[in-house]
Amino acid sequence: MSDFTRQGLEPLRTIGNDTPRIDAIERVTGQAKYTRDWKLPGMLYGKVLRSPHPHARLVSIDTSEAEALPGVQAVITYENAQVVWGAGSVNGGRQYNDPTKAATVHRRYIFNNPVRFVGDSIAAVAATDRHIAEEAVSLIKVQYEELPFVLEPEEALQADAPKVYPEGNLCPDFQGEFKPMVSDVGDVEVGFADADQIFEESYDTGFIHNAQMEPRCSLAHWQGDKLVLYTPSQGISNCRHDTARDLGLEDHQVQVIAQYMGGGFGNKNQNQDADLVAATLSRRAGVPVMLEYSRREDWLGVHGRWPTVQHYKIGVKDDGEVTAMQMRGYSGMGPYRKNSGGIGGMDAYGCPNRYREISPVYTNRTTSGNFRAPSEPHGFFGIENMMDDVAYKIGMDPVEFTLKNMRRPTEERPFTNYSLDEVISDGVERFNWQARRKVVPGSDDGPIKRGAGFSFMMFRAGVGTSSAIVRVNSNQEYTLYVGVTDIGPGAKTTMGMIAAEALGTPLSNVEVVWGDTDRCPYSVGESGSRTTIMTGLAVVEAAEELKRQIADKGMPSGSEVLIGSATPIPTTDGKTRQCFGAHFVEVEVDTRVGSTKILKYTAVHESGRIINPTTARDQIRGATIQGIGQAIHEDLLYDPRSGQPLTPGYYRARHLTHKDIPDIDVHFIEVDDGYGPFGAKTAGESGIILAPAAVGNAVANAIGHRMKSMPITRDKILGAMA
């Protein structure tokens, strides 16, 4: 279910109408070509050998038996193929670029010695079929010297902890200094002195694998000195640039093709080690190489959301005004700093005294990195449970407590628009919050208890540069060239709709060309909720440019074409642009077995004007369901004695299935703040931010015990009730 409230928006011709994806038929008939569906003449299959140990030095490697196996055409190892995977480990966890490359002290290679987690890569083979490649990998003999390992971030910072790197386990920041990330606003000590009551509590959250349905793969094909890479990348432009940088090539020597891809949720950003391994094998073998990761390899060898520990201290006055907020957090990054390790959420509050210190820490677990709204769902789980707990303890309705304390625009920090009040009050009404929440948590009689929870958020809708090209021929048919790949949200269709609207032509008259760096201009890539606002704005401006030319020269005739292009540098005039949301959920907990069932879920969002209501609705529903899975099921557990991962894979991580899924009511409040393409803001990541917090608050409201460890699994609920 979804519906819309359009605040003073004029209806448009194409935008705002439920529109099937322009490639829907390819997707439902099996014609859509994903990376593994390509087959090139003479193509070999690649396979990677991975570490079975959490931390070990490689003493020797013997590949002679593997090389002698009929059908094997290339074997590469940490000894003979030392390629830096730049985006795999960067100082400060920032986007990989030339300055970060220069600054990074702990490099990740495609093969590593020592190996630092179960799944770290050691060698790879290419053979005439995948079974021979598998067999060859099993014939490689490695002598390991096992090293002590560490799994938990706080433990890793103890003086006597095993060291992942000689300098210790605190990750270096962008400047190469081994310091936590600190944000210090106002003066928390003054704030705590002002408080009537002070609350302290700790929360922890688990590792969540992105678990996109298509496991990582890459098909590399050298044509002379040019590398053609078929790979599922969320950002083909960045993937090309990163791959060129890693292999010592110029950008124009790399072509990245991603026609269809099976999801990513942040773990197919930039390039991946699979691209570099496939390229290296292909160069050695002289023929194309398809490298396929198994599901288990994908789970352990490609990143997921970082696990965290969060220690909060909150000062509050008796009237509910928050005077100080403090958090010390630890993020387990695995042995490579792929991304930031951030823990968000506190910035959604207006409290003038806020101190946050986050230590991203190396461990010998698998690598952590970006997963949809990278810093937020676990951070909101922590801070929103903390604040909900404080609200109940001082006898306030959490919604009132939020309205009193949430961040609002100020003269120094204006917003492009601000709609949190409407978003929250709309949700309160639709969900019937007052009737569903228990004023006294856990007050239901009997073992089956109901309760309701709420959370709110704001999330960046940043500005950035992208390009677009629009062409018209003498039949007045338009072609749009955009460097998007469409990982699932429907970007091709959205871009086509924006072009059609701007050009005043039906969507069926716009052909969209995407997913190929040799055919499409730069796009920021489908990460950070950037495509609609950044590439969308470039589409609008390219269309405007073309319209000016048509007005000037008239429509082309014969074999003439006219081409408009744009690379706008957008601005929000110094204002903060955010999208907003509030989620309300009712749960039923069976305290005899510890199970949690979602009874009702209401999600209200303000994401500016909605381009395609159908796909926007399902971005929110899908993200919310991912968030529910994170709240109550998913984790990657490790055996503390052996350092072995215990729950990789869908079955063991207990991913939600059809039968677990509640109806998600989605409501959009639509506003045009005057900045985005036709007033659009961001949607893709925002839906996942709130579910862990809202579900956690609802469970606490139902059972009367605050669950401080996510996922909130049955054993933890039983433990709390015991």
Add this chain to the structure above:
Amino acid sequence: MRDKKKRGHSLNKGNDPAVKYADPNNQVLNDKQQSRRDFLEGSGAAVAAGAGISAFGIPSAKAQSGNSSATTAINLTVNGTQQMLDVQDRWTLAEVLRDQLDLTGTKIGCNRSECGACTVLMNGQPVYACSQLAVWADGADIRTVEGLATNGELSPVQRAFVANNGPQCGFCTPGQLMTATALLETNPSPSSEEVKEALVGNLCRCSNYNAIVEAVVMAGEEGGLA
């Protein structure tokens, strides 16, 4: 919350030898067949306890002894077309469909019966093609996503997926469509609860579950696949 019975997609236990062949629970094996256990070990799906190279599902050299690339001639009917094929005994049905017959609509998401992306219809029943050896399918009638449309016209459930945004990334879509097709052939107007029950073995990490269930119910309301 898992329904274990459903995950194996247990098949009709009728008299059709091909169906018996394909039944992972069927203990009656002839010498052409491997046991389920042998298959799991040979294909690397067995989980090794503790540390070891096989922790990554890489079969040990021993398990691959000698004739691992031996071939067997089989007959399949795929989307109505008779196919005579020499298949390696270690090839799965999913591999044969994708690599030998170029029917790449069938996706491999986990290769171990967890996700359902590879679901095809074998003699009308949904099976995980990643977990069927091709030799087990000898004589079977196979339908894949490429066989759903007739004369270029989409089936009702395909049309409903187009109209209601059934695919997000689209990687699980072929599997969802095949299970939904089997459901609609036996239950032309399923309720959403019945759809969820039937599709429980098909995961969607985009978590587009609501839209998929709505689409299958919609397809039913159009009158099923008659």
